[in-house]
């Protein structure tokens with residue numbers, strides 16, 4: 001049978017690989033490929049889900065209750081808060097609002113795998129800037145990459161998938177070099193896991209007030225364990241956030257997600273105690289891996305980075321065989337999420353066997 005004639009698709013979109021999710025784990029495997037939270041939802045969160053608006057009703061299109069709650073939490077007006085179905089949605093909304101054909105979006109690379117596709121969808125051109133030694137953002141090079149065509153710069157701290165943060169001082173120096181009419185998105189998806197002294201905290205430091213061109217992104221997916229519900233938020237200047245509200249798909253934040261997010265803020269102490277446990281496991285992993293000779297960069301998220309280079313796919317297969325689903329980036333490295341307690345020792349065991357295999 002001959003191929004049917006299909007509708008014409010924008011060639012740059014047709015050339016994009018569709019989103020591929022981290023592998024699903026088998027029953028006895030540990031899924032360490034998507035930086036998810038290994039803990040089950042708190043009972044309060046489960047109750048909040050049960051109380052959500054019946055599913056035959058639309059949710060509140062403005063997520064007003066959650067925005068008010070976050071506004072209180074951070075001492076800003078509800079207008080300075082924007083909620084969406086995951087902070088990835090907000091990245092799309094902001095780039096769509098700010099950049100189109102002929103415009104440029106600067107980001108570090110390697111960084112979050114969603115970044116390259118985002119300018120593409122809006123017709124803009126992505127400008128990836130290689131990381132500096134230590135797998136850190138090269139903020140000088142990123143500032144130098146800003147031209148009169150640049151509309152957006154994405155800064156990821158801690159950087160997914162490599163781990164290091166940007167310091168307050170580094171960010172201040174960078175922002176001083178970026179024109180005030182260029183949108184800077186500070187993606188802080190892993191902020192709650194950060195322990196490095198001097199690390200920037202865009203909300204605590206109110207960077208969005210001293211620099212109204214900065215929008216700070218946070219999510220309930222990682223530290224708060226709500227990845228499956230899809231809810232994230234931005235804090236910034238109300239008029240900048242209005243642009244994101246204008247490009248958003250209406251009514252995407254479900255009432256279940258909004259309720260669970262509010263219940264999570266109510267139970268923040270309990271959730272942050274779990275974060276502390278994950279941070280402890282992270283330290284164990286980093287120390288163990290470094291003792292084996294791995295050059296692990298500073299890990300400030302809920303994941304560690306193994307620079308496996310050309311041996312990446314073989315190393316990932318070794319983890320896979322041992323029932324550990326990890327996230328390989330071919331030719332570069334492997335990101336391993338900090339998961340269940342029992343997974344830590346297992347990761348260390350396999351990593352050591354890989355070291356022996358790579359250096360027989």
Ligand SMILES: *Cc1c(COP(=O)(O)O)cnc(C)c1O
Pocket residue numbers: 035085086087088089112156160187189218219220221222227230231232
């Ligand atoms: C996980 C992640 C996000 C957030 O994802 P959502 O689930 O869409 O909120 C955003 N940025 C980075 C760098 C991430 O790793």
